[in-house]
Amino acid sequence: MTMLRAALILGLLSAVGPFAIDMYLPAMPAIAASLGAEVSAVQLTLTAYFVAFGLAQLFYGPWADQVGRKLPLFVGLAIFAAATVACALAGSIEQLIAARALQGLGGAVLMVVPRAVIRDMHTGPAATKLMAMVMLVISVSPMLAPLAGAGLIAFGDWRLIFWVLGAVALLSLMLTATALPETLPSESRVAVxxxxxxxxxxxxxxxxxxxxxxxxxxxxxxxxxxxxxxxxxxxxxxxxxxxxxxxxxxxxxxxxxxxxxxxxxxxxxxxxxxxxxxxxxxxxxxxxxxxxxxxxxxxxxxxxxxxxxxxxxxxxxxxxxxxxxxxxxxxxxxxxxxxxxxxxxxxxxxxxxxxxxxxxxxxxxxxxxxxxxxxxxxxxxxxxxxxxxxxxxxxxxxxx
The missing domain is CATH 1.20.1250.20 (MFS general substrate transporter like domains)
Structure with a gap:
């Protein structure tokens, strides 16, 4: 796999998590109105995502060292996709907060494992160059994701944003299955x-x-x-x-x-x-x-x-x-x-x-x-x- 192709694949996977944060920001006032929630309660949907996202990183790193890189990606993305559907179907702010926490648990894999893949593939200056290319792909998300969310609101309500994120998660699963090789050979794996x-x-x-x-x-x-x-x-x-x-x-x-x-x-x-x-x-x-x-x-x-x-x-x-x-x-x-x-x-x-x-x-x-x-x-x-x-x-x- 060429460095450019690796950067695109890893960058797209890594950008899913930031998109889950930034894409629904324009819809937060609409969410508050739709669910009859206080502003502080809507803000808790972000808090729940970030706290779960942070804690789950402690799990995915050691697990990826033990079983390889692809299985944790499949599991994390599956959790993320299911949680995103739950966000779209949430009937109360409490349900949305819980679904966002579950979304963070799944999305954390996209922070940890792509970095590990880079370490598997390259070291030294080559690894730095690949990481910079991946970060360039990720850095586009805070600029494009809110605009994409605002565009979706123009065609539907805030739930449409989560349906689109769910579709993105499914596409990421397909990308992982078909385009990303396993980069950690069996002999290099270590038990937790x-x-x-x-x-x-x-x-x-x-x-x-x-x-x-x-x-x-x-x-x-x-x-x-x-x-x-x-x-x-x-x-x-x-x-x-x-x-x-x-x-x-x-x-x-x-x-x-x-x-x-x-x-x-x-x-x-x-x-x-x-x-x-x-x-x-x-x-x-x-x-x-x-x-x-x-x-x-x-x-x-x-x-x-x-x-x-x-x-x-x-x-x-x-x-x-x-x-x-x-x-x-x-x-x-x-x-x-x-x-x-x-x-x-x-x-x-x-x-x-x-x-x-x-x-x-x-x-x-x-x-x-x-x-x-x-x-x-x-x-x-x-x-x-x-x-x-x-x-x-x-x-x-x-x-x-």
Whole structure:
């Protein structure tokens, strides 16, 4: 299989999960009206998805190492497809929340296994190149998925979005069956050893640098989750945008994130990865604080909010990938476990922040921006402490 074909297949599979998040964002106000639900309850459909998505990653990684890559993909996609049908048929907000949690349990396989396939196929620069190509495919989803969802709403109600997602899941099953080879040979498979998993977990939990970097990225990711859970209500309610208008505004913010993320590597080479993290977190906190002050004073117009969020998300595009790289760097022997554990912590952190935001959210921009600012300052405090520890360790190593 050529690298381009592999990137397209793995990218399309990996994009199913983000589409399940972003495609129904324009429909969230319609879901609230249709099911007679509070805004905070509709936001819980995102929280349920993210928490289940994060926790399930801990299961799929070891299982894929034991039985190969394709069986977990089949099972996860089947769960995702069934849950998507349940979402389309949900008669109450409670049923929709439960179905979204089940959808997250299935969709998590599409985060874990494609990365493992890349490691099976390539190492070193070739693996980096393939991962970059896959990420390029995935990065299109935050821009296209809301627009696709808005387009579907024009032809039907919000349930049509989930019927289309179900069809996409079935197509992904066919793609996995016919176009994706098994990349982990039998002789390379390893049995799940709970003792080794617990030993590695204890190493990670006791590492202040790993935990610090993980939660710096986690609070950064949480701010983005707060944004996606609230933005459709703010943009359509307070600012009067149509679902299509919201989708375009959302795409602009996504461009800020993914555009800046492409500069993270070159900047790290030029000025050092620790410097990138430090100034990106400071920029994120500064942009969030200024935007909150402006919104609180009554000048938070749509262009001002969009510009402030664009700048903040651009800083996030430098924070999240660099902290992920640095967190895994000292733990090469247990990189898979570290990746799964870190992903779980970040997803759960984001889900909890959405719940906290829901307690104060009133459909306007101020509480949304305030929650984003809270995430930013949590990340800033952690960054100052963690980078100080990293500097001290580095200095001791040089002196030693």
């Amino acid at each position: 050893n709970l003792a080794n998993l617990w030993r590695g977990t204890k190493v990670l939990l006791r590492d202040p640098v790993f935990m610090g970097l993980t939660f710096i990225g986690g609070f950064g990711f949480a701010s983005f989750m707060v944004f996606i859970s609230s933005a459709s209500f703010v943009y359509t309610g307070e600012f009067g945008l149509t679902p299509t208008g919201f989708s375009l505004a959302f795409a602009i913010n996504a461009i800020g994130f993914f555009g800046a993320s492409q500069a993270a590597g070159p900047l790290a080479d030029k000025i050092g990865i620790m410097t990138v993290i430090r100034w990106a977190v400071v920029g994120f906190a500064g942009c969030s604080a200024v935007l909150f002050a402006v919104a609180l004073s009554g000048y938070g117009t749509l262009p001002v909010v969009m510009a402030g969020l664009f700048l903040g998300n651009a800083c996030l595009g430098l924070v999240i990938p660099t902290t992920m790289v640095m967190a895994l760097d000292p733990h090469g022997a247990i990189a898979g476990l570290a990746s799964s554990l870190g992903g779980t912590f970040q997803m759960v952190t984001g889900g909890l922040m959405v719940v906290v935001t829901g307690l104060f959210f009133d459909g306007t921009a101020v509480p949304m921006i305030g929650a984003i600012m809270l995430c930013a300052f949590c990340a800033l405090v952690l960054a100052l402490r963690t980078l100080a520890v990293m500097h001290r360790v580095s200095t001791n190593a040089v002196q030693g």
